[in-house]
Amino acid sequence: HGPIALVSENMPTVGVLPDDELFEKNVSSIQQVRARKGPVIAVTQRPIDEGLADEVILVPRVTSELDPIVLNVP
Numbered sequence: 001h002g003p004i005a006l007v008s009e010n011m012p013t014v015g016v017l018p019d020d021e022l023f024e025k026n027v028s029s030i031q032q033v034r035a036r037k038g039p040v041i042a043v044t045q046r047p048i049d050e051g052l053a054d055e056v057i058l059v060p061r062v063t064s065e066l067d068p069i070v071l072n073v074p
Helices: 023-035 067-072
Strands: 013-017 040-044 055-058
Touching: 013 023, 023 040, 040 067
Parallel strands: 013 040, 040 055
Antiparallel strands: none
C-alpha cells in the first residue's frame, strides 16, 4: 500500500537524487521501484550505478539553496 503500490511497467518514476545525506536512502527507494519492474528516470548530482535507472540526467552541484532549482528544472 502507499506510493510504491502505484509502480507499474507503464508508469515511469522520476527520481530526484541530490548529493546529500539522504542520497543512499533515495537510491534504496529507486531500487524498490526497479524491483517492481518500474521504469526510472533519475535526476542526480552524483553518478549512480549502471542499470539503476533507464535514463540519467546529471546536473551540477551548486549551493544548497540553489540545488532544488537545478535538480527540478530538467
